[in-house]
Amino acid sequence: MRDVAPMIRVKVLFFGRLRELLGKSEDYAELAGGESLASLFESYTRRYPQLAGFRSSLVASRNQEFAAWDTQLDAGDEIAFLPPVSGG
Amino acid sequence: MTNTTAQDRVGLQLEPIDAAALAAHVRGPEDGAIVTFDGFVRNHSHGRATKFLEYEAYEGMAVAKMNEIIEHLHEKYAIHRVAMIHRLGHLEVGETSIFIAVSAAHRGEAFDACRYAIDTLKKTVPIWKKEFFEDGAVWADGELPPAPPGAKSAS
Numbered sequence: 001m002r003d004v005a006p007m008i009r010v011k012v013l014f015f016g017r018l019r020e021l022l023g024k025s026e027d028y029a030e031l032a033g034g035e036s037l038a039s040l041f042e043s044y045t046r047r048y049p050q051l052a053g054f055r056s057s058l059v060a061s062r063n064q065e066f067a068a069w070d071t072q073l074d075a076g077d078e079i080a081f082l083p084p085v086s087g088g
Numbered sequence: 089m090t091n092t093t094a095q096d097r098v099g100l101q102l103e104p105i106d107a108a109a110l111a112a113h114v115r116g117p118e119d120g121a122i123v124t125f126d127g128f129v130r131n132h133s134h135g136r137a138t139k140f141l142e143y144e145a146y147e148g149m150a151v152a153k154m155n156e157i158i159e160h161l162h163e164k165y166a167i168h169r170v171a172m173i174h175r176l177g178h179l180e181v182g183e184t185s186i187f188i189a190v191s192a193a194h195r196g197e198a199f200d201a202c203r204y205a206i207d208t209l210k211k212t213v214p215i216w217k218k219e220f221f222e223d224g225a226v227w228a229d230g231e232l233p234p235a236p237p238g239a240k241s242a243s
């Protein structure tokens with residue numbers, strides 16, 4: 001691991017009711033390398049208070065795979081916070 | 089967005105689904121049965137009259153998850169070919185939103201595989217449905233896909 005985590009940039013996608021709540025379908029976020037999906041979501045909750053309380057009804061993905069909230073992020077990751085799915 | 093392997097067909101599309109063409113695609117001389125699932129737009133939901141639906145997807149991940157389902161079908165069931173197409177965008181009542189066709193030498197495997205495919209799609213593929221009524225619209229209650237266990241996965 002690096003001694004000092006440099007800032008990294010990740011792409012963040014929003015779908016369904018989350019896209020409507022935030023009024024956007026994608027965003028770029030800057031954060032310290034090694035930060036987790038949970039801390040990225042917390043940063044969005046600070047910017048968008050309407051997201052508070054949503055985390056338990058979302059699942060996160062990293063690079064198009066479902067990922068645990070403690071997953072650490074790398075530069076260039078594609079992240080999404082996914083509401084319950086309702087295809088079919 | 090469509091990904092076609094030599095035998096299987098999987099994808100997302102805005103255009104109406106051609107169910108007959110998909111059933112024909114999976115049909116082969118070594119088969120004895122095709123089981124299809126045709127999911128289409130119901131005219132009511134939770135006691136309200138549905139006007140139309142809109143579907144959206146995380147397209148790249150959705151196709152990847154649909155391909156994972158098809159890989160699993162081939163591992164677990166004695167089947168030959170699979171077609172799995174989900175429609176996106178605006179759908180009227182009665183229009184097909186998902187069509188799955190599975191061919192096999194024997195019906196039992198085809199029934200089981202088709203059932204597994206639609207049940208798993210509804211739980212794991214990132215697609216969302218918004219229901220429009222006379223007096224408003226709601227995102228359909230869905231299923232939260234299972235997240236992997238919380239082991240640190242730094243890379």
